[in-house]
Amino acid sequence: MQVEPLKLGSYVINNRLILGTGGAMSHETIAESIAASGTELVTVAIRRIKPTGSGQSLYDMLRGLKVQILPNTAGCFTAKEAIITAELAREALETNVVKLEVIADDKTLLPQPLELIDAAEELVSRGFFVLAYTNDDPIFGRNLQSVGVSAVMPLGAPIGTGLGVRNPHNIALMRELVTIPLVLDAGIGTASDAALAMELGCDAVLAATSITRADSPAVMARAISLAIEAGYLAHRAGRVPKRHLALASTSDEGRADL
Amino acid sequence: MENPAKKADSENVTILVNGEAKLVRAGTSLDELLDILNLPKVGVAAALDAEVVHRRMWPETILTEGHKVEILTIAQGG
Numbered sequence: 001m002q003v004e005p006l007k008l009g010s011y012v013i014n015n016r017l018i019l020g021t022g023g024a025m026s027h028e029t030i031a032e033s034i035a036a037s038g039t040e041l042v043t044v045a046i047r048r049i050k051p052t053g054s055g056q057s058l059y060d061m062l063r064g065l066k067v068q069i070l071p072n073t074a075g076c077f078t079a080k081e082a083i084i085t086a087e088l089a090r091e092a093l094e095t096n097v098v099k100l101e102v103i104a105d106d107k108t109l110l111p112q113p114l115e116l117i118d119a120a121e122e123l124v125s126r127g128f129f130v131l132a133y134t135n136d137d138p139i140f141g142r143n144l145q146s147v148g149v150s151a152v153m154p155l156g157a158p159i160g161t162g163l164g165v166r167n168p169h170n171i172a173l174m175r176e177l178v179t180i181p182l183v184l185d186a187g188i189g190t191a192s193d194a195a196l197a198m199e200l201g202c203d204a205v206l207a208a209t210s211i212t213r214a215d216s217p218a219v220m221a222r223a224i225s226l227a228i229e230a231g232y233l234a235h236r237a238g239r240v241p242k243r244h245l246a247l248a249s250t251s252d253e254g255r256a257d258l
Numbered sequence: 259m260e261n262p263a264k265k266a267d268s269e270n271v272t273i274l275v276n277g278e279a280k281l282v283r284a285g286t287s288l289d290e291l292l293d294i295l296n297l298p299k300v301g302v303a304a305a306l307d308a309e310v311v312h313r314r315m316w317p318e319t320i321l322t323e324g325h326k327v328e329i330l331t332i333a334q335g336g
Contacts, residue, residue: 020336045335
């Protein structure tokens with residue numbers, strides 16, 4: 001069995017890792033992590049331009065690496081801010097795909113659902129493919145799907161915490177309720193967290209901090225990419241049911257009478 | 259580009275570019291502003307008074323006194 005391509009809006013990816021570039025020490029670190037993991041899609045923020053001097057800009061570097069670029073609306077607290085940021089991203093990158101983030105405050109960085117759903121609905125009406133970063137509430141995931149987003153991106157834990165998938169049951173339930181792509185976003189700490197997300201039925205995983213701030217980002221990028229593939233296969237392989245008592249794997253047939 | 263502290267007159271206008279005051283010649287377009295600032299024109303977007311200005315409109319968008327211009331590009335982000 002091979003990993004099937006995944007469609008996210010107008011993007012198609014063959015590798016199920018989406019690399020968040022936030023937190024990387026340098027552009028080189030990002031390039032090494034892209035190469036090591038095989039990711040085909042990276043996220044970026046939209047910020048004021050600074051003269052780059054003689055160095056290569058992030059834009060030029062990513063274009064040179066032939067990866068697809070997914071802009072986000074990081075740092076937006078209101079639907080209004082997120083909508084104009086998405087429009088600016090569309091203008092800068094000539095893409096209709098946007099990772100929509102509307103957060104409630106700087107301390108938790110948790111999504112603000114009321115503003116989020118308003119922004120999602122408006123952006124969909126403006127022709128965007130919206131990949132919506134959200135809490136792990138299965139019902140709200142279904143609400144997002146109903147307003148026309150292209151993917152639901154539940155958090156495993158708050159951004160940057162590395163706490164893993166705190167509520168696997170919610171992710172599994174969301175998988176049952178949401179029929180569009182489900183991408184675990186935020187909270188990944190290490191490879192096993194990504195494998196779990198995929199085993200729960202997620203279609204892809206977005207990892208930023210866990211890779212960019214690891215001691216060896218490229219090695220962690222590779223590890224998480226492998227874990228995602230492992231989790232993808234495990235989900236489809238059909239795991240054995242959990243049991244209370246042991247079940248011998250070796251038959252008693254032919255056992256000696258000693 | 260001249261001293262931004264200098265008062266606007268009939269030949270020049272003061273605008274805010276990414277939060278910083280800049281004095282430019284009256285009649286300068288948004289497209290020309292990017293040239294003056296030596297900024298790239300691909301991978302960037304511009305907003306004027308919090309409204310996105312599409313790339314094709316840059317040459318005919320004339321900057322006037324007090325305009326707030328935001329010029330943005332991509333940056334590292336999750």
